[in-house]
Amino acid sequence: MAYISLGPLVPPAFLQNENTANLILKATKKMNVDDPAIFILWNATGFNDTPLANCRNGVPGQTQGAVVNYILGSGGRDFNGLNTLFLFRNNLAITRCQYGFPLWYEIFHVYF
Numbered sequence: 001m002a003y004i005s006l007g008p009l010v011p012p013a014f015l016q017n018e019n020t021a022n023l024i025l026k027a028t029k030k031m032n033v034d035d036p037a038i039f040i041l042w043n044a045t046g047f048n049d050t051p052l053a054n055c056r057n058g059v060p061g062q063t064q065g066a067v068v069n070y071i072l073g074s075g076g077r078d079f080n081g082l083n084t085l086f087l088f089r090n091n092l093a094i095t096r097c098q099y100g101f102p103l104w105y106e107i108f109h110v111y112f
Contacts, residue, residue, distance in 0.1 A: 014041045020084075027079045031087060036094040038076065038086045040067070062102075071097060 015021050020041075027037065042064060050058030054065075068083050074097035076086035088094040 014039070023080065023082070023085055027085055027087065030079075034091075036088045036091055037079075038071065038088075038094065038097070040084050040086075042084070066102065070100075070102060074100065 011021075015024070020039075024039065031037070047054050047056050047064055049056075052058040052060070054063050056062035064083065068078070071086050072078065075093040076088055076097060079085040079087050088097065
């Protein structure tokens with residue numbers, strides 16, 4: 001006889017933030033079931049780690065604004081204007097966006 005322990009599921013760390021969870025819940029109420037989205041948890045320290053402010057590793061052009069503009073130009077809609085949750089009209093749009101991110105941008109986690 002096999003025994004399977006079903007402990008409580010723990011959401012990813014970024015979903016444990018109440019503001020983030022509320023934002024995502026609010027967005028899901030306004031989205032269609034199949035609408036894809038990208039959530040970005042910005043590391044402000046990574047963009048301010050040199051004397052050249054707001055540039056990743058001090059490289060001009062490597063800014064949060066550059067990433068946001070890329071996503072918006074790829075068909076993403078900035079939900080609530082917070083530059084963290086971007087909604088897309090279909091899977092093709094989000095796929096093109098994800099595979100065209102600037103090469104300097106680092107993506108660490110993908111949740112489905």
